[in-house]
Amino acid sequence: MRLLKKAPALCIVFFLLLSGCTSQENDNSTKLVEAEEWLTSQASRYEIFAGEMHDDLYIILAGDKHPEVSGLYTSFRVFSMQKHGDEYSVKAVKSAEAALSAGFTASVLVTDGMTIVFGDIADGVYDYSLDKIVPTEFSEAKVIYDNGKEKTVSISNNKPYMIIMDGKVDIKDIEYLGTGIDVRYSDYFSEDLMGNATSSEPTEIE
Numbered sequence: 001m002r003l004l005k006k007a008p009a010l011c012i013v014f015f016l017l018l019s020g021c022t023s024q025e026n027d028n029s030t031k032l033v034e035a036e037e038w039l040t041s042q043a044s045r046y047e048i049f050a051g052e053m054h055d056d057l058y059i060i061l062a063g064d065k066h067p068e069v070s071g072l073y074t075s076f077r078v079f080s081m082q083k084h085g086d087e088y089s090v091k092a093v094k095s096a097e098a099a100l101s102a103g104f105t106a107s108v109l110v111t112d113g114m115t116i117v118f119g120d121i122a123d124g125v126y127d128y129s130l131d132k133i134v135p136t137e138f139s140e141a142k143v144i145y146d147n148g149k150e151k152t153v154s155i156s157n158n159k160p161y162m163i164i165m166d167g168k169v170d171i172k173d174i175e176y177l178g179t180g181i182d183v184r185y186s187d188y189f190s191e192d193l194m195g196n197a198t199s200s201e202p203t204e205i206e
Contacts, residue, residue: 028053035081036060038088042205047073050162054114057082057091061118061162073098076160078118080111080199092199094118096160101126101133102188106174108197115169115197116162117143123157125176125183138178146170170194 035058036048046062053059058081066072080092096107096119103125109116121141124133142152143163147170155161155176171193174185185193 032058035088039079049160052164054164057112059116059164061160063160076120078109078116078162090203090205093201093203094199095201096120103136104176106185106193108171108193109199110168110197111199113167115165117171118160118162120160121155121157125181136178136181138176140177142175142177143171144173144175146172
């Protein structure tokens with residue numbers, strides 16, 4: 001009988017906790033939209049593809065629109081932004097090239113207590129044995145840490161991606177999986193992913 005009497009109280013506590021989480025999520029969503037709108041108001045050539053909040057920082061992935069061809073992008077950029085009153089400031093920015101013959105690109109940014117992996121995905125991958133680009137349906141990107149751990153996220157053709165990890169994570173490689181395909185970043189690029197993981201680009205938005 002005691003358990004039955006306590007059940008309504010437990011339900012109320014659960015409901016209040018759930019309501020609090022939902023309210024916080026809605027608040028963060030509104031803040032993120034405002035930050036994205038501010039970014040595109042500063043430079044209309046950017047199109048927003050993804051955004052997340054990390055503590056008091058706004059992490060936004062944007063595509064730099066091709067000036068002549070609609071639907072194409074010359075590069076993709078991650079912005080780490082912070083709000084001070086009614087103003088935003090860009091703390092860090094990093095670029096990744098658009099995917100071409102390899103079928104994918106990747107770049108790493110380590111800043112403000114996090115590691116961000118991002119890049120672009122095409123709809124085919126270059127096959128060395130056939131010497132041509134083979135159509136591919138990408139579905140997952142697996143980030144392989146230097147310590148052997150992994151993190152897998154869903155990806156889609158013709159869309160950029162962004163993966164945020166807490167702390168400084170040494171990235172060893174990235175594996176791209178899909179229909180009949182299993183390739184790694186290191187299969188096509190010799191550059192060390194962590195070789196230039198800091199923000200070296202101007203933080204002024206042009």
